[in-house]
Amino acid sequence: MSTPTPTSTCSNSGPVVPKTPLITFLEIIQKTALNTLGPKNFDPKLYVDLSLKSNLSITQNAFDDLPRTPNGSVSVTDFNGFIQNYFNGAGEDLVYTEPVDFVPEPEGFLPDVMNREVRAWALEVHSLWKNLSRKVSDRVLDRPEFHTLLPLTKPVIIPGSRFREVYYWDSYWVIRGLLASKMYETAKGIVTNLISLIDEFGHVLNGARAYYTNRSEPPLLSAMVYDIYTRTGDVDFAIKSLPALLKEHKFWNSEIHSVIIHDAEGCNRTLSRYYAMWNKPRPESSTIDIETASKLMNDSAKQHLYRELASTAESGWDFSTRWMRNGSDLTTLATTSIMPVDLNAFILKMELDIAFLANATGDCTISVHFHEAAQARKQAMNSVFWNAEMGQWLDYWLSNGTACKQGHTWEASNQNRNIFASNFVPLWIELFNSDRTLVEQVMRSLQSSGLIRAVGIATSLTNSGQQWDFPNGWAPLQHMIVEGLARSGSKEARSMAEDIAVRWIRTNYIAYKKSGAMHEKYDVEKCGEFGGGGEYIPQTGFGWSNGVVLAFLEDNFFLCADQTCQEEESF
Numbered sequence: 001m002s003t004p005t006p007t008s009t010c011s012n013s014g015p016v017v018p019k020t021p022l023i024t025f026l027e028i029i030q031k032t033a034l035n036t037l038g039p040k041n042f043d044p045k046l047y048v049d050l051s052l053k054s055n056l057s058i059t060q061n062a063f064d065d066l067p068r069t070p071n072g073s074v075s076v077t078d079f080n081g082f083i084q085n086y087f088n089g090a091g092e093d094l095v096y097t098e099p100v101d102f103v104p105e106p107e108g109f110l111p112d113v114m115n116r117e118v119r120a121w122a123l124e125v126h127s128l129w130k131n132l133s134r135k136v137s138d139r140v141l142d143r144p145e146f147h148t149l150l151p152l153t154k155p156v157i158i159p160g161s162r163f164r165e166v167y168y169w170d171s172y173w174v175i176r177g178l179l180a181s182k183m184y185e186t187a188k189g190i191v192t193n194l195i196s197l198i199d200e201f202g203h204v205l206n207g208a209r210a211y212y213t214n215r216s217e218p219p220l221l222s223a224m225v226y227d228i229y230t231r232t233g234d235v236d237f238a239i240k241s242l243p244a245l246l247k248e249h250k251f252w253n254s255e256i257h258s259v260i261i262h263d264a265e266g267c268n269r270t271l272s273r274y275y276a277m278w279n280k281p282r283p284e285s286s287t288i289d290i291e292t293a294s295k296l297m298n299d300s301a302k303q304h305l306y307r308e309l310a311s312t313a314e315s316g317w318d319f320s321t322r323w324m325r326n327g328s329d330l331t332t333l334a335t336t337s338i339m340p341v342d343l344n345a346f347i348l349k350m351e352l353d354i355a356f357l358a359n360a361t362g363d364c365t366i367s368v369h370f371h372e373a374a375q376a377r378k379q380a381m382n383s384v385f386w387n388a389e390m391g392q393w394l395d396y397w398l399s400n401g402t403a404c405k406q407g408h409t410w411e412a413s414n415q416n417r418n419i420f421a422s423n424f425v426p427l428w429i430e431l432f433n434s435d436r437t438l439v440e441q442v443m444r445s446l447q448s449s450g451l452i453r454a455v456g457i458a459t460s461l462t463n464s465g466q467q468w469d470f471p472n473g474w475a476p477l478q479h480m481i482v483e484g485l486a487r488s489g490s491k492e493a494r495s496m497a498e499d500i501a502v503r504w505i506r507t508n509y510i511a512y513k514k515s516g517a518m519h520e521k522y523d524v525e526k527c528g529e530f531g532g533g534g535e536y537i538p539q540t541g542f543g544w545s546n547g548v549v550l551a552f553l554e555d556n557f558f559l560c561a562d563q564t565c566q567e568e569e570s571f
């Protein structure tokens with residue numbers, strides 16, 4: 001399936017990818033579960049992850065036949081009995097599988113990590129790949145219509161807990177960890193799976209579920225291919241990956257995603273935005289989205305909000321004041337009217353990676369074309385996002401009410417001057433981090449931004465209760481900023497990178513010792529504490545956190561095991 005052509009780029013009238021009858025039915029089950037079992041410990045995603053034991057029509061008839069009270073409700077016993085009889089549990093369609101390339105202590109594993117305690121912990125984190133490794137069960141391959149899980153052929157590494165399926169941008173940091181763990185086959189298998197999604201749907205899905213087909217996630221497939229190729233030198237792998245990367249580049253530059261901005265010099269600049277092909281509640285959070293939208297009066301406003309909710313999920317930052325006109329009201333989400341700094345940094349990297357891989361595999365024409373595309377995007381980022389006075393790249397808001405127009409005229413006041421960790425993500429890209437003067441300016445800006453806290457970089461400065469806001473710190477954000485600073489060649493930037501990485505490693509370590517688990521996000525104010533907020537309870541496992549710890553240790557950002565939380569004040 002290729003990307004549908006929208007009739008307009010207005011966010012409530014764009015394309016909509018149809019959902020399957022199974023998803024529609026599971027949303028009814030989800031709503032019934034909430035009504036029957038109540039909101040305590042309720043996770044809506046659980047119900048759209050169930051798989052059928054028999055045909056949908058047989059299951060629907062059995063559901064319709066359940067005894068109902070006059071107001072239509074079902075008893076707890078009847079409901080639980082029905083679920084047991086007609087469904088396999090969430091996650092049962094994925095089976096544990098030992099990764100083919102896992103060994104308890106790989107040869108050459110973190111050679112510079114000598115400290116006994118740190119090394120022992122790193123080996124424990126490494127061993128978590130076994131817990132997170134899954135294979136799609138043959139049952140899914142036999143009867144795909146019984147499952148919302150998509151039938152990927154290679155083993156996967158899942159983030160963990162409620163995230164039972166492979167996720168797109170998480171996989172980049174999982175792969176960074178797998179490379180430190182010398183698990184090259186597993187890393188390549190993840191990429192092969194993601195490529196198969198591009199072949200089938202035209203883009204990498206948010207996650208490998210039928211209910212995620214309407215959107216992607218931050219595009220880092222090229223970065224995965226680049227890192228695996230540079231580590232293994234596997235030219236065949238690079239050759240096989242290139243066509244998918246070209247297809248993905250088209251997706252992110254499609255009519256719905258790209259926007260032209262006339263800059264202050266009168267030049268047309270093209271940048272990309274998040275834009276989901278959906279205008280209904282997200283099936284995995286249907287009950288929550290319906291409740292959020294209930295504050296709105298008409299169907300068109302609801303459809304608009306549903307598209308904004310899904311587009312925000314596409315950003316990976318679901319949810320954050322970054323995307324809201326009013327930071328305390330989720331119904332004011334306006335993600336499709338924002339040109340995001342980090343998305344464009346990722347697409348710039350995609351262009352550079354494609355240019356590099358094409359050159360490495362002997363295709364000069366593609367290589368030259370993508371070098372030019374990268375230069376054009378860099379210039380666009382400089383004129384639209386860069387704010388010299390602040391020393392940061394700022395998200396650009398398309399003027400109120402003009403999000404449907406083809407072109408926009410740049411206005412300084414449309415740059416969002418609020419501080420987010422994403423304002424520093426371009427540092428990760430070589431075209432920016434190779435400029436010493438620029439790096440020093442951005443580094444000073446980061447230092448005084450208020451984002452650097454006791455144990456890591458905060459996502460924003462606003463404590464909104466949303467998970468992509470203060471005081472949460474997320475592994476990917478720490479990693480991109482730290483790696484960007486470290487790669488700049490500036491001694492001062494390297495030392496700042498080490499400082500942040502050590503704080504991050506330390507809080508991951510202390511939290512692991514206290515809770516026995518790696519966490520999805522951390523509270524950057526409190527050493528050893530995990531993060532919170534958002535629409536689901538904090539999760540453990542956790543793919544990208546494990547990957548970033550291993551990548552930091554591999555890059556020699558050392559943790560002294562005798563340092564404790566008390567010392568965090570001395571940073």
Ligand SMILES: OC[C@H]1O[C@H](O[C@H]2O[C@H](CO)[C@@H](O)[C@H](O)[C@H]2O)[C@H](O)[C@@H](O)[C@@H]1O
Nearest residue numbers: 159163167170206282284313316317318
């Ligand atoms: O179920 C709610 C949302 O959960 C996911 O988002 C969060 O977890 C993902 C997996 O770790 C991560 O990629 C994302 O950045 C997190 O915010 C999911 O991706 C959303 O689409 C979903 O609606």
